Amino acid sequence: MSDAAYGPAMNRVDTQPEAVPEPDATATSSAPPATRRARAIRTAGLWLAPVMIGLLALLFFFYYRGLQADGNSTVISALDWGDKLLPQTIRIVYIAFWSTVIVILVAVPLGIVLTRPAVRRISPFVLAVANSGQALPAYGLLVIFLGIMGQGRFTVIVALSLYALLPVLRNTMVGLDGVDRSVIEAGRGMGMTKMQALTRIELPLAVPIVIAGVRTALTLNIGMATLAFLIGGGGLGITIQTGLKLNQDPILIVGAWLVALVALSFDWLGAVAERVLKPRGL
Amino acid sequence: MENITNWFTYVNDNFEYILEETINHARIVLIVIALATVTSVLLGVLIQRRPVARAVVLALSGIVLTIPSLALFALFIPVVGIGNPPAMLALYLYALMPVLRNTVTGLDSVSPAVVESAKGMGMSSTQQLLRVRLPLAWPVIMAGVRISSLMTVGIAAIAILVGGDGLGSYIQGGLTRFGLPNSENSVWAGVVFTVLLGLVLDIAFAIFQRFSTPRGLRA
Amino acid sequence: MTTEQQSPGQQAREPKIRLDKVGKTYPGTKVAAVEELSLDIHEGEILVLVGPSGCGKSTTLRLINRMIEPSGGRILLDGEDVTKVNPDKLRRRIGYVIQQIGLFPHQTIAQNIETVPRMLGWDKQKAKARSEELLGMVGLDPERYRDSYPKALSGGQAQRVGVARALGADPDIMLMDEPFGAIDPITRERLQNEFLRLQGELRKTIVFVTHDIDEAIKMGDKIAILGERSTIRQIDTPERILAYPVDDFVDDFIGTGSTIKGLNFLKVSSLALTDYPTLEPGGTAEAGRAALQDTGREWLVQLDENRTPVRWIHADGLDSADHERGEPVGDLLHSQDTLFHALELMVQSASGETCVVDDAGAFVGVVRMADLAKAIRRAQYEARMHYEQMERQS
Known part of the structure; x- marks a missing residue:
């Protein structure tokens, strides 16, 4: 938890309950120098990342320019910026954004409910399902929803929301479970109501892990939004697909590169959000 | 209900072929996991006590995971051609991070007192690693392997889009014949067998984890 | 079971805390975790509950602020039955300190201390003034610690803040569950002394749980030695318990050297x-x-x-x-x-x-x-006479 900052979102997929360090009350006032240096590197990474992404974007720009200069008409028309690439990029972001919003609105409250004492018993079961849900093929889920809801971006958004629900649900539950019981006990002992203990202690302390889950969800959603084209949801997947069909590596590369740029940018935004939203003092 | 019996009939009729693709799928995953595990454990041991290398390597291996699978698969096509190789290369890169991270965490969690006493008994640093640190970190490393395996099983279904094989072919088959008889059965077969494969491999790794973990550490 | 007889003057005074046949039996279990317990704690006094681990002393403490709901009996504070009042409001009137301290890691030290005052609706200025005062009282420089976070504190400092936080809204009653148990012996000794000095000024009514008989002797105006299921084996002043343990259980528990420890309570x-x-x-x-x-x-x-x-x-x-x-x-x-x-x-x-x-x-x-x-023999004789007299009276 202490090494949030520019750690990639997927870091937290494996947040096993036992890997969550207990917030230690008998404080460790100064971290060993090695840890501090590593933390400094991660902080530097947070600032360095946009530079690296910018560099990749610049390389992309030159590559793209080069392709247009080559004058292969198939390639040029498949990679038209205003007609193809820009709307496709926007579509991916649109899909990923809304499915992530839905995921948060559903998974966080659900995670809160599932960690309340009354239903706590079933939480290991839910976590086990959430765990094996990782093997669910995104591709298959999309096609199944195609059968249920028909073509289009809304089908994609619903399928994605379901798919990315698990990491956020899981992290919300693990995060809330990981809050030091003695801190809650102290709060309740001072006369906080259950609601106050939840909103003032448990949720703020679980925030870093919940956000890590949201970052994972965002990553999954962008990845799956790339597949949206399979069921008529559009997006940059179309360009990649075109490249594959026409056996044109440049089209393939441009599509994939752009997807990677979008994914990296959003992961960075997630890292920044994680840093900003993490309560001070942790 | 009718749909379900219908599906079972379909699976029964095509069982041989489904099994074949399941085995193909499993082969891709197992090769990838084996290679990724060896690489990650070696790398993990190397970087665990070097804070700078550690932060950089962990960050990079994590960044790889954020790149959408289709894009990463596609990016390798110009390098290794179409078929299983680009998919396996990408899956290998994805599978590194969980194992790597857990290797480092696992080694971190070995009590310094235990290492200290091993040292005090005159073990060389290689002996300390092989006889004390790795065995103690093993359960955590295996937990990482299991995460990688589940993840890889799910993503490998996309290999079909870049010309690879595996259970994704049933999903794609259903999609291309969408609306025709048995198309949905085909998709469901692809999805259900992928998840089943994930579970079976997870259980297999869990059993392997149990028997490869020193007795005193078993839960 | 032995209950101390109060002198006539004290008897007339209403106890600050009265437990009247309070007990706890968890649903689905036959054996009570805490057997019916009656106990009076008077204003300004420190009562130490001490006993072997697992005897239910913490459970007993937590029954008082209803962190654990009693399954029977009544709890009276200043004569008011609080067994059925809103437990959250009840707890805001009672300071509570636990061994793990439980500072809120995401809040500054001042925010931690102001928690209860703010819940009680104090305005910001008043709460802030109070937290400054309390930091000074527990020996931490407000300038330096007010805005820092708990992770910057050592174990001893954290528990000072824990005590300050419990004193936040100036409650009459404090419950302390092994507050110094996780702190190194030297710091513990210092915290104990400072706490006793503070108590000399504040005169709170305190119930204090520990498993350490020496801490009990040091901190307690009165000590209740608890056996299994929180039954009171002996309750009295430390000097009388040391001079006259009523049975083998108490004798074993206070351990060897009790006579010598008793010398602490006699003056030249x-x-x-x-x-x-x-x-x-x-x-x-x-x-x-x-x-x-x-x-x-x-x-x-x-x-x-x-x-x-x-x-x-x-x-x-x-x-x-x-x-x-x-x-x-x-x-x-x-x-x-x-x-x-x-x-x-x-x-x-x-x-x-x-x-x-x-x-x-x-x-x-x-x-x-x-x-x-001679002095020891006299103390032992007086204690025995005290108990014999009590027996005759009952």
Whole structure:
């Protein structure tokens, strides 16, 4: 938890309950120098990342320019910026954004409910399902929803929301479970109501892990939004697909590169959000 | 209900072929996991006590995971051609991070007192690693392997889009014949067998984890 | 079970906390975790609940602020039955300190301390002033610690903040569950002393749980020794428990050395001191021999101009012209010193006897080992009489 900052979102997929360090009350006032240096590197990474992404974007720009200069008409028309690439990029972001919003609105409250004492018993079961849900093929889920809801971006958004629900649900539950019981006990002992203990202690302390889950969800959603084209949801997947069909590596590369740029940018935004939203003092 | 019996009939009729693709799928995953595990454990041991290398390597291996699978698969096509190789290369890169991270965490969690006493008994640093640190970190490393395996099983279904094989072919088959008889059965077969494969491999790794973990550490 | 008999004056006073047949049996279990328990705690007093681990002392403490709901009985605070009132509101009136401290890691130290005042609707200024005051009270510089986070604190500092936070809204009652249990012995000792000093000013009514009998003896105005299922085996002042453990369980629990620990509660002033012949500065050998003959002793005490004892001189040594004749008297006792301190000095001194001086440093008399033995026997006798009298009354 202490090494949030520019750690990639997927870091937290494996947040096993036992890997969550207990917030230690008998404080460790100064971290060993090695840890501090590593933390400094991660902080530097947070600032360095946009530079690296910018560099990749610049390389992309030159590559793209080069392709247009080559004058292969198939390639040029498949990679038209205003007609193809820009709307496709926007579509991916649109899909990923809304499915992530839905995921948060559903998974966080659900995670809160599932960690309340009354239903706590079933939480290991839910976590086990959430765990094996990782093997669910995104591709298959999309096609199944195609059968249920028909073509289009809304089908994609619903399928994605379901798919990315698990990491956020899981992290919300693990995060809330990981809050030091003695801190809650102290709060309740001072006369906080259950609601106050939840909103003032448990949720703020679980925030870093919940956000890590949201970052994972965002990553999954962008990845799956790339597949949206399979069921008529559009997006940059179309360009990649075109490249594959026409056996044109440049089209393939441009599509994939752009997807990677979008994914990296959003992961960075997630890292920044994680840093900003993490309560001070942790 | 009718749909379900219908599906079972379909699976029964095509069982041989489904099994074949399941085995193909499993082969891709197992090769990838084996290679990724060896690489990650070696790398993990190397970087665990070097804070700078550690932060950089962990960050990079994590960044790889954020790149959408289709894009990463596609990016390798110009390098290794179409078929299983680009998919396996990408899956290998994805599978590194969980194992790597857990290797480092696992080694971190070995009590310094235990290492200290091993040292005090005159073990060389290689002996300390092989006889004390790795065995103690093993359960955590295996937990990482299991995460990688589940993840890889799910993503490998996309290999079909870049010309690879595996259970994704049933999903794609259903999609291309969408609306025709048995198309949905085909998709469901692809999805259900992928998840089943994930579970079976997870259980297999869990059993392997149990028997490869020193007795005193078993839960 | 033994309940202490109050003197008539105290009896008339209403107890601050009264547990009336309070018990806890968890659903689905047959054996009570806490057997029906009745207990009075008076205003301004520290009652220590002490017992072996697993005896239910923490559970008993948590029944008082209803962190655990009692399954039977009544809890009265100032005569008011609080068994059915809103438990959250109840807890805001009671300070609560736990071993794990439980500071909120995401809030500053000032915010931590202001938690209860703010919940009670104090305005910001008043709450802030209070947290500053409390930080000073527990010995932490407000300037330095107000805005820092709990992770910057050492274990001892964190528990100071824990105590300050419990005192936030100035509750009359404090419940403390092994508050110093996780702190290193040296810091613990310091925190105990500071806490006792603070309590001297604040006079809170405190229930304090510990498994450490020495801590109980040190902190408690009264000690309740609990057996299984939180049954009270003996409840009394520390000195009486040490002087007269009522049964083998208590005897075992307070352990060896209880007699010596009891010396902590007896003062030199309570002893009839033994008179000793003295020799004024410049006094002759003849004067010394005369004094010795009058009292029939072999040693006398050489005084200086302030009548402060300096050396022991033996009858045979009186004739020596040596200025350094005899033995130095060593450290001196004052009348307010404990007999434990007296014992320590006696063990160190060559003669096994130690001189007592008054506030001006003038010689008053001598304490001998036999005086300590006598004092102990008297304390034990008085304690036994106390219990016999109680038995006769009931």
